[in-house]
Amino acid sequence: MKKRRVALLIGLAVLACMLAFMPAYSQEDITSLKDEAFGKGERPAAAFAHEDHNEKAEIEECNVCHHVHKDGELVEDESSEGQSCSDCHNVKEGYPTPSLMKAYHDLCKACHLENKKGPVTCGECHPRGGSVASHETH
Ligand code: HEC
Ligand code: HEC
Ligand code: HEC
Ligand code: HEC
Known part of the structure; x- marks a missing residue:
């Protein structure tokens, strides 16, 4: 017993x-992005299903997004996936990195425009009511 x-x-x-x-x-x-560095924020979370997205978009290198720079140059074979975008990019514009919002927008949108695939409008990326499950990232 x-x-x-x-x-x-x-x-x-x-x-x-x-x-x-x-x-x-x-x-x-990750199924969506809501960066706490923005505080409450103005927009609903951005749609982004990390694994599915990268598989569908056939992105093989992590540092396409999780990059490392040194002396203003991209370091080819290093990756910063252990860090948040907000560790380096400030909410307010600051040298030498683009501001956090611009960093997200430029990274995401540039590739979608280049590939003519993926969302490029506010509403597509920040769907109202969050049709995607919310996941808080830091
Ligand atoms: C390609 C996808 C994409 C597009 C297009 C896009 N955004 Fe974003 N946006 C993001 C991501 C990713 C973030 C960072 C995650 C988050 O929302 O906290 C972000 C963050 C923001 C933020 C800061 C966080 C907040 O909620 O206050 C604002 C404001 C914003 N976007 C507004 C806009 C507006 C306005 C447009 C259209 C002119 C737009 N976005 C288009 C993906 C996008
Ligand atoms: C298309 C862009 C993109 C690619 C490619 C990418 N990631 Fe990410 N990843 C992100 C974004 C955006 C975040 C959220 C960052 C933040 O919260 O600051 C993230 C977050 C992460 C996190 C943190 C998880 C969490 O919940 O905080 C890890 C770990 C990670 N990624 C690993 C990887 C690995 C490993 C690869 C390559 C196999 C990869 N990523 C490829 C965009 C990407
Ligand atoms: C370890 C620090 C670090 C992290 C983490 C980081 N960045 Fe950067 N990023 C930089 C630096 C430094 C630059 C400026 C490079 C230069 O001098 O032009 C930069 C530049 C950029 C640019 C301008 C274009 C380019 O690629 O040079 C974009 C867009 C960007 N970052 C988006 C992001 C996003 C989105 C994340 C999160 C997924 C992220 N960054 C994570 C350091 C970082
Ligand atoms: C290096 C290129 C690249 C980057 C960087 C990138 N995307 Fe994409 N994205 C794509 C491609 C290609 C597609 C179309 C995939 C398909 O359906 O064939 C796509 C599709 C999407 C879709 C549609 C749904 C899905 O998962 O297919 C969303 C939402 C999206 N991207 C959000 C983002 C956000 C948010 C970021 C920035 C954190 C981002 N993407 C960064 C290439 C990229």
């Missing part, structure tokens, strides 16, 4: 640990 209770308690403790770490695992599963 006692043994079973201990086993049950251990089982519950393991489960609690797994639940506690779940957010860490699901973090990469």
Whole structure:
């Protein structure tokens, strides 16, 4: 009887640990972007299903978006995916990087325009009511 209770308690403790770490695992599963650096913000979250998007768009290099610059030059084989865009790009315009909003807009829109594929209007990118599941990024 006692043994079973201990086993049950251990089982519950393991489960609690797994639940506690779940957010860490699901973090990469971004479905939309709402950067907290903007505070409340004016617009609904931007549609962006990280994995699906990059698969469909056939983007192989992470540093197409998660770039690293040195002395004003793009570093080819380095990537900054461990960092947030807002770690380097400020909400207010600041040398040498474009402001955070411009950084997002320029990166996303430029490629869509170039490929003639992907959304380029405010409403397509910031769908009202968030037809996409919301995921807070930092
Ligand atoms: C290609 C997609 C795309 C397009 C087109 C686009 N945005 Fe954004 N926008 C983003 C992303 C991504 C962010 C950063 C994530 C977020 O919303 O916090 C952002 C952030 C913003 C922000 C700062 C955050 C906030 O909610 O205050 C504003 C304001 C904004 N966009 C307005 C606009 C307006 C106005 C247009 C049309 C002129 C537009 N956007 C077009 C993708 C887009
Ligand atoms: C089309 C642009 C793009 C590409 C390509 C891309 N990412 Fe991202 N990724 C983003 C954006 C935007 C964010 C949100 C950044 C933020 O919150 O500051 C992000 C966030 C992340 C995060 C943080 C997860 C979180 O929840 O905070 C990780 C990890 C990540 N990306 C890994 C990768 C890896 C690995 C690759 C290559 C296999 C990759 N990304 C390719 C745009 C991209
Ligand atoms: C480790 C710091 C760092 C991170 C993280 C970072 N950037 Fe940048 N980014 C820079 C610097 C520095 C420049 C300016 C390069 C120069 O001197 O022209 C830049 C330039 C840009 C530009 C201008 C065009 C270009 O590519 O040079 C865009 C757009 C941009 N960043 C978008 C983003 C977005 C969106 C994210 C998040 C997915 C991001 N950046 C993450 C440092 C960073
Ligand atoms: C290097 C190129 C590239 C970059 C950078 C890029 N996209 Fe895209 N995006 C594409 C292409 C190509 C498609 C069309 C994919 C298809 O349907 O064939 C697309 C499609 C989309 C779609 C339509 C739905 C989907 O997932 O197919 C959304 C929403 C989108 N992009 C948002 C964004 C946002 C937000 C960013 C910036 C954080 C971004 N994209 C950056 C190339 C890019």
